[in-house]
């Protein structure tokens with residue numbers, strides 16, 4: 001297996017890519033300010049990542065706009081560049097991908113180990129270039145996260161899949177052929193990989209128990225614009241009719257519903273008022289209903305959402321994470337932070353990942369009263385949290401600590417903040433504009 005040294009990145013990209021912050025970076029937050037103002041929401045990380053993988057399917061260059069400047073996006077760009085795919089970043093949020101320059105379909109361990117979404121390139125590589133070597137992403141802080149369903153889907157379409165020395169090797173002689181895929185559980189990435197693989201297969205593919213997340217719909221919309229025939233995205237049964245060729249197009253990444261929910265949570269947390277703009281209220285019904293239950297006033301327009309807490313203390317809520325359209329696991333940690341200072345007791349049941357309560361000991365260090373029993377956390381609201389040195393363990397856990405720090409008395413120093421740069425663009429700048437006292441320190 002070749003591991004190329006050449007990088008296919010444009011000079012603009014080299015200059016403007018978000019600098020991978022060192023593991024020494026910390027966030028220092030002085031709590032107590034009531035946040036107020038507008039915040040512009042970026043394109044969604046979890047939509048952009050599969051869209052980059054989908055770009056591999058195009059026979060002509062494809063332009064993505066509203067691309068967030070994040071560590072994970074830069075990792076995906078580096079993976080494509082490593083394969084020889086030409087990537088040109090033409091403005092702060094626009095990237096042109098030309099897959100025709102691909103020299104080898106390899107996603108190496110050194111890059112994949114930092115981001116599970118690397119596995120998204122598997123389906124498009126096999127269907128377009130007939131072969132793929134993608135390092136196994138392995139486990140991460142929030143759970144073991146196997147990829148068996150991704151591999152099963154490719155096998156159902158006729159690929160030969162083996163695992164060799166930590167790499168998934170998928171191969172097909174000729175063309176993938178349409179088939180029936182029945183997922184054992186709802187898997188967002190598995191559904192995305194299956195859709196991509198099916199687009200250029202011969203015949204019809206039916207995907208049952210498909211994920212209904214908005215990011216799956218965004219991927220399907222881009223592929224349809226490229227010439228794919230896909231029906232049912234957004235439902236649990238997706239039908240893909242294979243076509244001979246897909247061509248490049250211009251496509252804008254959908255707004256980040258988790259970033260949106262996280263900033264609105266900051267209003268609830270601090271008794272403030274925040275309007276999230278350039279977003280889509282239809283993407284986060286379950287979350288907005290919980291804000292209402294907490295006592296917030298929620299108003300929406302076509303592309304904005306405003307949450308106003310009018311200085312009140314939130315009421316604790318019970319919730320259970322589950323696949324879309326239910327409450328998203330990616331908002332669980334942020335709502336736990338709100339429950340920590342809310343009036344009453346809230347019970348949280350995490351059903352998606354087996355180890356997604358890593359933020360609990362850190363919130364408790366700040367004075368929260370949270371007890372975990374298996375997949376359930378009972379959060380008894382306290383009147384105030386106290387600033388403390390804490391450690392971020394994963395992306396959304398980082399945001400829960402930021403929220404807690406915004407409401408806490410005194411200073412909080414959050415270590416290992418590189419996690420937050422995976423998914424929140426310019427977080428300290430956006431929060432400062434809303435009135436937070438926050439800065440990045442070494």
Ligand SMILES: CC(=O)N[C@H]1[C@@H](OP(=O)(O)OP(=O)(O)OC[C@H]2O[C@@H](n3ccc(=O)[nH]c3=O)[C@H](O)[C@@H]2O)O[C@H](CO)[C@@H](O)[C@@H]1O
Nearest residue numbers: 046117145146147148149150186187188189190330352353
């Ligand atoms: C980049 C991206 O879009 N990440 C999101 C995506 O992750 P991701 O696509 O990895 O999450 P999945 O929906 O696949 O995972 C759901 C559950 O299925 C399990 N599973 C999944 C695949 C598989 O082959 N075998 C298996 O057992 C996982 O371990 C997990 O327990 O959806 C998650 C669930 O909404 C979100 O939290 C992540 O933010």
Ligand SMILES: C=C(OP(=O)(O)O)C(=O)O
Nearest residue numbers: 046116117330395396423
């Ligand atoms: C868990 C997340 O991302 P990933 O699947 O990329 O780890 C997330 O966005 O909260």
